[in-house]
Amino acid sequence: MNKRIRLKDVAEKAGVAVNTASTILNRRPNSWASKDTEARVFQAAKELGYRPSKTARALRSGRYHTIGLLIQDLTNPFFSTLADELESAVEERGYDLLVENCRSSLVREKHLFADLDDLEVDGSVLWLSDNEVFRKELAEMAEGRHPVVVLGNGIPEKAYPVDAVFSDFTQGLSDAVDALCSLGHKRFAFVSALAEGQADGNRPRLFQEMLAARGVPAANIDVLRTGHTVESACETFAAFLRQRPDERPTALLAMNDLSAIGAMRAAIEAGLSIPADLSVVGVDDVPLSSYLPITLSSIRQRYKKITRAAANLLISRIEAAEGLSLPPRQEVFATVYTPRESVGPTKG
Amino acid sequence: MNKRIRLKDVAEKAGVAVNTASTILNRRPNSWASKDTEARVFQAAKELGYRPSKTARALRSGRYHTIGLLIQDLTNPFFSTLADELESAVEERGYDLLVENCRSSLVREKHLFADLDDLEVDGSVLWLSDNEVFRKELAEMAEGRHPVVVLGNGIPEKAYPVDAVFSDFTQGLSDAVDALCSLGHKRFAFVSALAEGQADGNRPRLFQEMLAARGVPAANIDVLRTGHTVESACETFAAFLRQRPDERPTALLAMNDLSAIGAMRAAIEAGLSIPADLSVVGVDDVPLSSYLPITLSSIRQRYKKITRAAANLLISRIEAAEGLSLPPRQEVFATVYTPRESVGPTKG
DNA sequence: CTGTTAGCGCATTCAA
DNA sequence: TTGAATGCGCTAACAG
Numbered sequence: 001m002n003k004r005i006r007l008k009d010v011a012e013k014a015g016v017a018v019n020t021a022s023t024i025l026n027r028r029p030n031s032w033a034s035k036d037t038e039a040r041v042f043q044a045a046k047e048l049g050y051r052p053s054k055t056a057r058a059l060r061s062g063r064y065h066t067i068g069l070l071i072q073d074l075t076n077p078f079f080s081t082l083a084d085e086l087e088s089a090v091e092e093r094g095y096d097l098l099v100e101n102c103r104s105s106l107v108r109e110k111h112l113f114a115d116l117d118d119l120e121v122d123g124s125v126l127w128l129s130d131n132e133v134f135r136k137e138l139a140e141m142a143e144g145r146h147p148v149v150v151l152g153n154g155i156p157e158k159a160y161p162v163d164a165v166f167s168d169f170t171q172g173l174s175d176a177v178d179a180l181c182s183l184g185h186k187r188f189a190f191v192s193a194l195a196e197g198q199a200d201g202n203r204p205r206l207f208q209e210m211l212a213a214r215g216v217p218a219a220n221i222d223v224l225r226t227g228h229t230v231e232s233a234c235e236t237f238a239a240f241l242r243q244r245p246d247e248r249p250t251a252l253l254a255m256n257d258l259s260a261i262g263a264m265r266a267a268i269e270a271g272l273s274i275p276a277d278l279s280v281v282g283v284d285d286v287p288l289s290s291y292l293p294i295t296l297s298s299i300r301q302r303y304k305k306i307t308r309a310a311a312n313l314l315i316s317r318i319e320a321a322e323g324l325s326l327p328p329r330q331e332v333f334a335t336v337y338t339p340r341e342s343v344g345p346t347k348g
Numbered sequence: 349m350n351k352r353i354r355l356k357d358v359a360e361k362a363g364v365a366v367n368t369a370s371t372i373l374n375r376r377p378n379s380w381a382s383k384d385t386e387a388r389v390f391q392a393a394k395e396l397g398y399r400p401s402k403t404a405r406a407l408r409s410g411r412y413h414t415i416g417l418l419i420q421d422l423t424n425p426f427f428s429t430l431a432d433e434l435e436s437a438v439e440e441r442g443y444d445l446l447v448e449n450c451r452s453s454l455v456r457e458k459h460l461f462a463d464l465d466d467l468e469v470d471g472s473v474l475w476l477s478d479n480e481v482f483r484k485e486l487a488e489m490a491e492g493r494h495p496v497v498v499l500g501n502g503i504p505e506k507a508y509p510v511d512a513v514f515s516d517f518t519q520g521l522s523d524a525v526d527a528l529c530s531l532g533h534k535r536f537a538f539v540s541a542l543a544e545g546q547a548d549g550n551r552p553r554l555f556q557e558m559l560a561a562r563g564v565p566a567a568n569i570d571v572l573r574t575g576h577t578v579e580s581a582c583e584t585f586a587a588f589l590r591q592r593p594d595e596r597p598t599a600l601l602a603m604n605d606l607s608a609i610g611a612m613r614a615a616i617e618a619g620l621s622i623p624a625d626l627s628v629v630g631v632d633d634v635p636l637s638s639y640l641p642i643t644l645s646s647i648r649q650r651y652k653k654i655t656r657a658a659a660n661l662l663i664s665r666i667e668a669a670e671g672l673s674l675p676p677r678q679e680v681f682a683t684v685y686t687p688r689e690s691v692g693p694t695k696g
Numbered sequence: 697c698t699g700t701t702a703g704c705g706c707a708t709t710c711a712a
Numbered sequence: 713t714t715g716a717a718t719g720c721g722c723t724a725a726c727a728g
Contacts, residue, residue, distance in 0.1 A: 004705090006704095006705060006706085007705065007706060007707095008705080008706095016714075016715085017714060017715040017716075018705095018706080018707090018715085018716095019706095019707070019708075019709095019714080019715070019716090020713090020714060020715075022706070022707060022708085023707090023708095023714095026707085034713080037713095037714090051463075051466045052705085052706075053407075053704085053705050053706070054466075054468055055403055055406045055407045055468055055704085055705080055706095056407055056704070056705035056706045056707090056720090057705080057706060057707080058403045058706095058720095059401070059403045059404055059407050059704090059705080059706075059720050059721070059722090060705080060706045060707050060708085060719085060720055061706085061707065061720085062720080073432075074428050074431060074432045074435075075425070075428055075429055075432045075635065077423070077425060077428075080422050080423055080425075080428040081423055083422060084421075084422045084423050084449065084451065087422075087449060087451075088451070098446065099447055101432065101435060103432065103435075103436070115399075118399045118402075120402055120403055230635065230636060230639045231639075234639060261636065261639055261640070262639055264641060265639045265640070265641065265643075268641055274641065287423065287578065288578060288609065288636070291578045291579075291582060291609055291610055291613045292609070292613070292640060292641055293612060293613065293616055293622065293640055293641040293642040294641040295613075352721090354720095354721060354722085355721065355722065355723095356721080356722095364698075364699090365698060365699045365700080366699090366721095366722080366723095367698080367699070367700085367722095367723075367724075368697090368698060368699075370722070370723060370724090371698095371723090371724095374723090381697065381698080382697075385697090385698090400721085400722075401720085401721050401722070403720085403721080403722090404704090404720070404721035404722040404723090405721080405722055405723075406704095406722095407704050407705070407706090407720090407721080407722075408703085408704050408721080408722045408723045408724085409704085409722080409723065409724090410704080
């Protein structure tokens with residue numbers, strides 16, 4: 001029944017004009033209204049329970065006080081943690097977070113990306129399936145008035161035309177490889193978790209090069225392509241184990257914790273014990289990893305740092321004076337290898 | 349610098365008036381515009397790359413084509429799965445989903461709840477920490493024009509004044525208890541995962557009654573209160589195990605999978621083996637549960653059914669003729685006990 | 697079948 | 713210092 005309270009109602013109750021109320025309630029600096037009127041306006045607003053209409057404000061001002069986050073799969077703890085942290089980060093700066101969930105579909109990703117500047121947000125943070133694929137579109141966005149920052153693993157060879165925050169994969173990976181090699185591992189599997197139709201990127205190569213530098217020939221490395229769900233990693237690795245009863249790898253590195261967990265499960269079901277028969281390392285260091293029945297070694301991403309950096313880059317750009325066009329910036333955070341129970345020496 | 353394309357631009361290009369363009373683009377039924385004009389309008393819209401402003405549309409129509417979802421903790425796979433499924437469900441009906449994350453804070457929950465009808469949504473789905481606490485406010489919402497459906501575990505003794513979808517806990521719980529008892533378990537622990545300051549509700553009592561019916565005295569049941577994170581469940585149960593080196597429970601039931609995983613971890617670190625020394629049952633059946641190194645027995649909630657039912661109830665109410673006021677409806681879905689590796693016979 | 701008009705609630709010129 | 717207009721982009725009455 002109670003109709004919506006408008007600014008007009010507040011103004012009337014306080015005995016002032018709407019714009020006066022507006023200026024006061026928004027604490028605009030150039031208001032030299034008397035202390036008394038200010039008090040009256042605030043009082044009226046409070047008594048009436050006035051809530052400004054975000055929609056009207058947005059329509060008028062073109063500002064939404066909201067930032068978007070595009071992620072691949074909300075169901076993946078990595079992304080939900082990322083969303084959670086980013087929400088905290090932007091909220092401190094007075095922004096809401098709007099999550100755009102690709103649900104592991106590349107075509108959905110295309111659509112969401114295309115609709116990005118149609119979104120009611122002031123800017124967006126993007127964790128794309130593959131930044132390279134969108135390089136051209138990103139360049140176009142940089143021209144437009146929709147600020148964007150891309151996130152990702154690994155530093156691109158050529159810098160992107162937009163703000164970016166990356167995890168530097170090499171440090172953590174290198175430490176993991178060192179650890180595995182010094183534990184005597186000689187045969188490796190690499191599980192790259194990818195969406196359907198997605199390219200491998202340079203990760204497998206990076207892994208191979210690191211192992212090569214430690215004397216492990218490419219022939220001793222099996223590269224498995226799986227989807228990025230637990231299920232698919234489990235199935236893929238199970239199939240692999242079946243068709244390879246001997247000459248099996250003794251160490252496995254998966255591109256994310258979910259895949260690592262899936263592969264671990266497949267190994268267990270195949271009768272292998274972890275880490276005695278197979279050492280497993282994941283990537284992301286999802287909160288759950290350290291609480292699994294067999295705790296999972298992982299290459300940790302710095303969630304807090306990444307999200308805070310992204311929030312800062314994006315919001316600074318949003319709030320920068322209109323004309324001012326900042327050059328693209330890039331920040332990089334190291335990853336850290338975190339050994340846990342899932343890694344141990346080879347039996348042999 | 350490409351300015352925003354407005355409806356007016358499309359209309360001009362097509363040589364019609366704005367409202368004509370509006371009626372045509374929105375495929376309103378009462379438009380008897382000539383096929384030819386229609387084609388011209390669509391063509392113009394396409395060529396110009398017209399994207400209607402949701403903000404303006406919302407301001408004008410009071411409809412947002414968005415529904416809100418209030419959850420306790422996005423980081424908890426149960427809630428992220430719920431969000432994911434609900435998003436699918438409402439999208440099929442042409443709505444977006446806006447996630448409101450309490451981040452495990454009851455005060456934040458209060459705020460989000462209070463701001464609910466300030467939100468730019470047509471209605472909301474609520475998974476509250478405790479429906480009873482909000483009973484009064486829910487009744488008020490039912491009066492207002494913000495449709496709401498509450499979700500939850502367990503059927504309330506007194507029906508709520510709003511639409512509701514519940515998981516019926518008793519079936520699954522009863523089956524779990526049966527299974528545990530027939531495996532010879534005599535001493536039990538109950539881990540109720542709660543936010544700080546949250547009441548236990550009737551769950552512990554329900555559990556005790558079920559066990560009593562099977563001849564297990566209350567003295568054989570330890571009720572542990574923990575937070576709802578893995579960490580807190582792990583710590584709480586670890587502390588419990590330390591102070592109770594003997595007379596330990598041989599079976600544990602946790603109010604959600606995350607707590608079950610935390611407790612499981614604590615048991616393992618205390619040197620117990622699962623299920624030989626301790627059987628563990630969770631609630632929710634989070635997707636990950638069946639892929640853990642020791643797969644977790646769980647009382648499954650029917651995510652798909654729950655979210656679809658919620659979407660139907662809410663959207664039907666939203667789209668119901670203005671005047672028509674539907675009575676509160678309630679739907680209930682059974683839970684199903686899903687035994688896995690974490691449950692086995694007692695050693696003794 | 698099409699065009700004109702009047703707001704949705706707010707912020708922001710301008711006068712006063 | 714404050715009040716009266718203007719319009720953000722769109723939809724929905726109307727009247728043509």
